[in-house]
Amino acid sequence: MGVAENLQLIKEKIPAHVTLVAVSKTKPDEAIMEAYRAGHRDFGENKVQDLAAKLERLPADIRWHMIGHLQSNKVKFLAPKVHMLHGVDSLKLLGVIDREAEKNNRVIDCLLQVRIALEETKFGLTEEDLMLLVRSDAFLEMNHVRIRGLMGMATYTENSNQIREEFRHLKRIFDRLKDSQYKNQDSFDQLSCGMSGDYALAIEEGSNLVRIGSLIFGARNY
Ligand SMILES: *Cc1c(COP(=O)(O)O)cnc(C)c1O
Secondary structure (H helix, E strand, O other): OOHHHHHHHHHHHOOOOOEEEEEOOOOOHHHHHHHHHOOOOEEEEOOHHHHHHHHHHOOOOOEEEEOOOOOHHHHHHHOOOOOEEEEEOOHHHHHHHHHHHHHOOOOEEEEEEEOOOOOOOOOOEOHHHHHHHHHOHHHHOOOOEEEEEEEEOOOOOOOHHHHHHHHHHHHHHHHHHHHOOOOOOOOOOEEEOOOOOOHHHHHHOOOOEEEEOHHHHOOOOO
16 A cells, blocks of 8 residues: 555544654655645654755755754754654753754754653653753753653554553643643643554643654554
8 A cells, every 4th residue: 555545544543733754764755745635744853964964955844853862963954944853861952952943043853762661761751850951950041942742652562561651751740830830831731642553542641742653654664
């Protein structure tokens, strides 16, 4: 089946309030354009160089999501146009994003990545570090980043109970922030979790932003 058909099938399965980011990493422009012609506008990449190059070549009304780990020294390549940065996991990185956004006269929407997987992973903030970050003076002085919500990745496992627990944990942290630090900020409303294998489960547990690649574009060969 083609990209447009795959997209259609997934869209029929997800509720209207859930944003679908089509993860096009490693995929050619032609595949992206097939989705684009079917009306899709949100695409995700996990490498700065690839995202920057595709952003140059492809239609200007595409909303590009940077879903991978972001290094401080590469923020400048994305700052002019990126729609949302999903993997923000340190105050230092946020500071760089704030400066680069200011240079471009814009506010960049960011999601803070939380470490929810029980498996060892390098990326993501612990809940404690997250709470310290959003309350810190340095963060509160930043005017060119807007925290739209949280992002998380579950453990790579077949155990759906474990995945469910990890998503639930993320949702609990999201709700706690929503009831405290972000009580009066309606724009704190995005919970990014769920991929090809676990998006239905993620939506059941409160996700409203799923990042789906292989189910739309087919398996990747690296
Ligand atoms: C690749 C990737 C996805 C999509 O993975 P699929 O299993 O192909 O849907 C989602 N999120 C992140 C952060 C990724 O790197």
